[in-house]
Amino acid sequence: MTKQIVLASNNQGKIKELSRILAELDIEILPMSAFDLPSPEETGTTFVENAILKARYVSEKTGLPALADDSGLSVDALDGAPGVYSARYAGENATDTDNNQKLLAEMTNQNNRSAHFHCVLAFFRSTSDPTPIICDGTWHGNILEAPQGENGFGYDPLFWVPETNTSSAELSPEQKNKLSHRAKALAEFKEKLAQFQA
Numbered sequence: 001m002t003k004q005i006v007l008a009s010n011n012q013g014k015i016k017e018l019s020r021i022l023a024e025l026d027i028e029i030l031p032m033s034a035f036d037l038p039s040p041e042e043t044g045t046t047f048v049e050n051a052i053l054k055a056r057y058v059s060e061k062t063g064l065p066a067l068a069d070d071s072g073l074s075v076d077a078l079d080g081a082p083g084v085y086s087a088r089y090a091g092e093n094a095t096d097t098d099n100n101q102k103l104l105a106e107m108t109n110q111n112n113r114s115a116h117f118h119c120v121l122a123f124f125r126s127t128s129d130p131t132p133i134i135c136d137g138t139w140h141g142n143i144l145e146a147p148q149g150e151n152g153f154g155y156d157p158l159f160w161v162p163e164t165n166t167s168s169a170e171l172s173p174e175q176k177n178k179l180s181h182r183a184k185a186l187a188e189f190k191e192k193l194a195q196f197q198a
Helices: 012-022 047-062 083-088 096-106 173-179 181-197
Strands: 004-007 028-031 066-075 114-124 133-143 159-161
Touching: 004 012, 004 047, 012 028, 012 066, 012 173, 012 181, 047 066, 047 114, 047 133, 066 083, 066 096, 066 181, 083 096, 114 181, 133 181, 173 181
Parallel strands: 004 028, 004 066
Antiparallel strands: 066 114, 114 133, 133 159
């Protein structure tokens, strides 16, 4: 049975969410920072490509199984942007606030505000794993005209969740971890991992 998995991310928000959702597994979740690894360059053009690239890189560098998440926001009126560039939408070293401000500017005078978060997970048992586990999840909502809420990270303050009548940033971590794109992908991952370990 897998006893340790390295999370292929240096994003503290993602690490917290992933660790919280995976807490019930009998597995030690190690952050990539424990190995002093720099983040790999995300050269993929899709979430799947980037997740695979990150998981393979971390497994190769650590010699341990690795789980990578590549996720982002796709806005219908912007032809799917920011998409794979969500984290660096406003530039390479953009903050969440920078990215949110750019998105609001791009959405000025847009009537269609529908959007969705997408998450792809890739799990490599080893760097040469011929059949990595790939899972994905989607969360549909709308883009607000101004930020609301203090929780979460990324685009959460601008993402309106119809099921709860709140922004994603107004949800508690427990609520978000039941509804989000990442929660859906991780639920699939837990099922597939259990089958693999059975």
